[in-house]
Amino acid sequence: MRKALMISALLAAVVAGCQRDSGRDPLELTGKMFVFNYRLAYATYMVTLNKTQPVPDGSTVVATFENPAGGNPLTLERKLFPKLNKVVLESPDITCVKKQKPYAVTIEVKGPDGTSLQRLETTVISDIDQDVMPAKALVEGPAYDKNPEVFKNGKAPERFETASCPT
Numbered sequence: 001m002r003k004a005l006m007i008s009a010l011l012a013a014v015v016a017g018c019q020r021d022s023g024r025d026p027l028e029l030t031g032k033m034f035v036f037n038y039r040l041a042y043a044t045y046m047v048t049l050n051k052t053q054p055v056p057d058g059s060t061v062v063a064t065f066e067n068p069a070g071g072n073p074l075t076l077e078r079k080l081f082p083k084l085n086k087v088v089l090e091s092p093d094i095t096c097v098k099k100q101k102p103y104a105v106t107i108e109v110k111g112p113d114g115t116s117l118q119r120l121e122t123t124v125i126s127d128i129d130q131d132v133m134p135a136k137a138l139v140e141g142p143a144y145d146k147n148p149e150v151f152k153n154g155k156a157p158e159r160f161e162t163a164s165c166p167t
Contacts, residue, residue: 025118026053026109027061027087034097034126035090039144041137041163043130045091047105047122055080058112063089066104068130069096069165080109096165097130135161 031048045065058079065074074092089107097103102123109118138160140147146154 024053025120026051026055026059027107027118027120028052029107029120029122032105032122032124034124036128036130036133038133039137039139041134042093043095043097043133044093045089045103045105045124047089047107047124049087049089049107051080051085051087054082055109055117056111057082059117060110061087061089062108062110063091064106064108065091065094068094068098068101068103095130095163097126099126099129101125131162131164133163135163 027049029047030050031046033046034043035046036043047063049061061078061080063076063078065076067074074094076089076091078087078089080087102125105122105124107120107122108116111117134150136150137147138150139145150157150160
């Protein structure tokens with residue numbers, strides 16, 4: 001009887017050790033910004049997180065980014081890998097980013113069964129307007145050749161056309 005009780009206690013300790021501690025959240029926000037790629041004329045959100053607690057294998061992170069151009073939010077879903085402690089989320093390309101305007105970002109960690117393990121809400125603010133970007137990519141192809149639509153006859157224009165936000 002004593003042996004059975006000891007085995008039961010040991011199994012209970014092992015099972016409890018496999019469950020996620022509900023005290024701390026599994027991810028911690030460590031960075032957020034807009035990335036402007038001038039050569040290729042696009043912008044994205046970038047959010048970085050550190051894993052502070054283990055998550056069950058098969059867990060995912062879903063990020064929802066406010067669309068600066070209006071319309072439906074942009075979403076991104078990524079698998080969380082147990083051995084990677086850093087998570088980097090980069091949105092699809094965006095347009096119409098305005099200086100000093102807060103844009104909403106929501107990040108949700110989901111377990112393998114789809115249950116929510118954590119939800120983070122934050123905002124990202126740019127210190128420049130997107131209209132400083134070129135309207136068209138300055139380069140193209142894997143060798144970053146000059147874009148012939150921008151560089152007519154291989155020469156730079158007197159003034160580069162800048163990005164605009166459709167109204």
